[in-house]
Amino acid sequence: xxxxxxxxxxxxxxxxxxxxxxxxxxxxxxxxxxxxxxxxxxxxxxxxxxxxxxxxxxxxxxxxxxxxxxxxxxxxxxxxxxxxxxxxxxxxxxxxxxxxxxxxxxxxxxxxxxxxxxxxxxxxxxxxxxxxxxxxxxxxxxxxxxxxxxxxxxxxxxxxxxxxxxxxxxxxxxxxxxxxxxxxxxxxxxxxxxxxxxxxxxxxxxxxxxxxxxxxxxxxxxxxxxxxxxxxxxxxxxxxxxxxxxxxxxxxxxxxxxxxxxxxxxxxxxxxxxxxxxxxxxxxx
Numbered sequence: 001x002x003x004x005x006x007x008x009x010x011x012x013x014x015x016x017x018x019x020x021x022x023x024x025x026x027x028x029x030x031x032x033x034x035x036x037x038x039x040x041x042x043x044x045x046x047x048x049x050x051x052x053x054x055x056x057x058x059x060x061x062x063x064x065x066x067x068x069x070x071x072x073x074x075x076x077x078x079x080x081x082x083x084x085x086x087x088x089x090x091x092x093x094x095x096x097x098x099x100x101x102x103x104x105x106x107x108x109x110x111x112x113x114x115x116x117x118x119x120x121x122x123x124x125x126x127x128x129x130x131x132x133x134x135x136x137x138x139x140x141x142x143x144x145x146x147x148x149x150x151x152x153x154x155x156x157x158x159x160x161x162x163x164x165x166x167x168x169x170x171x172x173x174x175x176x177x178x179x180x181x182x183x184x185x186x187x188x189x190x191x192x193x194x195x196x197x198x199x200x201x202x203x204x205x206x207x208x209x210x211x212x213x214x215x216x217x218x219x220x221x222x223x224x225x226x227x228x229x230x231x232x233x234x235x236x237x238x239x240x241x242x243x244x245x246x247x248x249x250x251x252x253x254x255x256x257x258x259x260x261x262x263x264x265x266x267x268x269x270x271x272x273x274x275x276x277x278x279x280x281x282x283x284x285x
Contacts, residue, residue: 121270135178142167152271158236158259175262177202184227185237188220202263207254212245
């Protein structure tokens with residue numbers, strides 16, 4: 001009986017020899033005749049692709065998870081940095097807006113059309129009277145700035161009030177809306193004189209002792225008359241906002257909306273003059 005080649009060799013070694021010979025044959029055909037091996041290569045590649053994908057899944061999953069974790073942490077850091085920058089920008093913007101508004105207010109004060117000759121002092125409102133029934137503000141200028149009792153205080157819109165007491169570094173100003181305050185005024189169109197007094201309401205003044213037959217219309221402007229030697233003439237006091245006539249009454253009920261920002265003024269102008277301006281002649285408008 002004839003023995004086969006490799007019959008005495010272990011099966012594992014025999015399988016190795018067969019696989020080696022097969023590989024050499026495939027390499028030879030791939031080198032000399034690649035067009036014959038290409039279909040088999042494509043089939044084997046298609047069969048091995050799922051195995052490759054499955055084998056690489058743990059590595060790819062770990063890399064993807066690390067990337068996602070890193071991206072989330074990076075996004076959190078970037079978000080925190082952007083929030084900080086946004087907050088800083090908003091703070092700067094608020095300061096710029098405040099400075100712009102303050103610049104506008106100061107320009108308005110400097111452009112106030114003074115009728116009397118003399119200098120003016122710009123002051124800042126630093127407080128209010130503790131009595132809630134009084135409309136009195138405190139400004140940061142006093143006798144050291146040559147302020148004195150009786151001087152007129154305005155903002156860029158009109159008359160605010162009058163200084164009633166002076167200290168070295170501050171002064172108290174009674175606003176037009178205080179119930180104890182009154183001043184002589186002149187109407188814009190007719191030139192009629194009247195008295196405007198405070199009501200205790202920052203947004204409303206009252207015109208007193210005006211006959212019901214007087215020709216007064218809502219929207220008419222009211223100016224200081226200069227009579228009484230307390231306020232200079234020609235400064236805007238307010239605008240007529242209500243005219244109510246009673247048949248049984250002798251005087252009309254007239255409300256005036258103050259021109260000055262009595263409730264929200266931050267900077268004011270204090271007028272200086274050796275003598276108050278005399279009443280300006282009325283001209284029909």
